[in-house]
Structure formats: C-alpha cells, structure tokens
Amino acid sequence: FQSDILSGVRVVITAGPTREAIDPVRYISNHSSGKMGFALATAAMEAGARVTLIRGPVNLPDPDRIQCLRVESARDMLEASLQQLGECDIFIAAAAVADYRPLQTADQKIKKSAASDTLELTLVKNPDIVATVAGHEQRPFTVGFAAETQDVENYARHKLQQKNLDIIVANDVSRSDIGFNSDENAVTVFWQQSQQAFGQMSKTTLARELVRLIAQRYRAATE
Numbered sequence: 001f002q003s004d005i006l007s008g009v010r011v012v013i014t015a016g017p018t019r020e021a022i023d024p025v026r027y028i029s030n031h032s033s034g035k036m037g038f039a040l041a042t043a044a045m046e047a048g049a050r051v052t053l054i055r056g057p058v059n060l061p062d063p064d065r066i067q068c069l070r071v072e073s074a075r076d077m078l079e080a081s082l083q084q085l086g087e088c089d090i091f092i093a094a095a096a097v098a099d100y101r102p103l104q105t106a107d108q109k110i111k112k113s114a115a116s117d118t119l120e121l122t123l124v125k126n127p128d129i130v131a132t133v134a135g136h137e138q139r140p141f142t143v144g145f146a147a148e149t150q151d152v153e154n155y156a157r158h159k160l161q162q163k164n165l166d167i168i169v170a171n172d173v174s175r176s177d178i179g180f181n182s183d184e185n186a187v188t189v190f191w192q193q194s195q196q197a198f199g200q201m202s203k204t205t206l207a208r209e210l211v212r213l214i215a216q217r218y219r220a221a222t223e
C-alpha cells in the first residue's frame, strides 16, 4: 500500500449513525457500526493524509493519529463538518445520517398512556450534510456513499448528480453479509465518466482500495 499517495492532503470523514432524540432516554437511529468510516480514516492516514474523523455514537476506540470529533445528531454532524471546511481537501461521507428527526424532543420521558394504544411521532427532514458540503463555496473534493436495497446503479447515479458529488460509493444494504455492521463490504464506485466494482472483502482491505481510487480521482480533478 503506497504510503504517500495522500501526503499532506487534509481528509475529513463522517462515520457511524446519528441519534435523533425523542425524549431524554429514547432516540431514532440505525444499524451503522462505524466500521466502514473508521477503516477509511485509518487507510487515509496510512496513505499520508491528515485525517479528521467525525464520529456518531459507535462502540469503536478512536484510531491512533487521527483527530476524532464525537457527535450525536445529524445537526451536530453538519455543524462539525462545516467547521472543518477551512481545512479540508477531501470530504468522505460514510455516515448513515438519519434522514428525519422528531419534530419535537420531549423535555421529560414520555409516559405510557393508559388511554391509548398508539403514539404518534411527527418527523421532520434533517439537513443533508454531504450535499451542503458539496454546495459550499469552500467546496472540497466530495465523496458520498449510497446505501441501497434495490436498483443500486440508478439510485447511486441519481445521488451523485443530485448531491453534486465527485464520487459515490454504492453498497447493497439488503444483504446481511455486507454493508451495515458486518466486517466485510462489496461496492461499486461511480463517478461522472466511469465506474469500478470491488468484490466482497474486509472493510480494511476495501478502504485501502477506495483510498487509492479517491486519491487518483482527486489528483485528476485538481491537477
């Protein structure tokens, strides 16, 4: 693995899920373990980059030699991401951000009602972090992920355009042996001119492959 392909390059990576509070003890979240984003952070660091990892709540230790920022909600993650933009050449959004959050967070624990068997929660859309970064005047080279359960290429290419990304890494999250929470993944990477598929392998090995490809496309875009 080449240790200098990102030498001096500043890379910011989001990883893990977000938590959207319903009340002081409950939240909406998803099954992201953070493994994919953490593996990318380590691979980018090994490739010579200066890495900042914006991590949602996951059970992984902070990797060595990487600046880690801990966040909970999508709005926290957006704020931390925007704060990094002055020092970011490449932004990689591997986090599984909650698309919606409760419109209101109750100050006290919501009590079980004796009167009704149902409880309604109204959700409101969260800001799109990677699209906001890609639309910013200090726009870094921007890489998104696409978690799909069907029609992977079409949805991934649509997100590439719609979110104004340079690269999108698509994974099929309908399978339990790859994607969310597993140690392995298989992806197809799309960019404007082409695409490349990576078969099933450990997230550690895949992260190195992805860093190599991202470094190539970054150089091609900035030279």
Ligand code: PMT
Pocket: 016, 031, 032, 033, 034, 035, 036, 037, 074, 093, 094, 095, 096, 097, 098, 099, 126, 127, 128, 129, 130, 131, 143, 144, 145, 146, 147, 148, 159, 171, 173, 179, 180, 181, 182
């Ligand atoms: O964490 P692991 O257990 O290792 O699992 C890895 C993974 C499956 C979570 C990862 O490989 C992955 O696919 N991450 C993206 C998950 C996701 O939210 O995909 P999406 O298709 O809903 O979102 C598309 C892109 O927009 C992503 O880059 C996402 O970070 C970003 N996004 C989405 C919503 C939002 N409000 N803000 C965002 O920035």
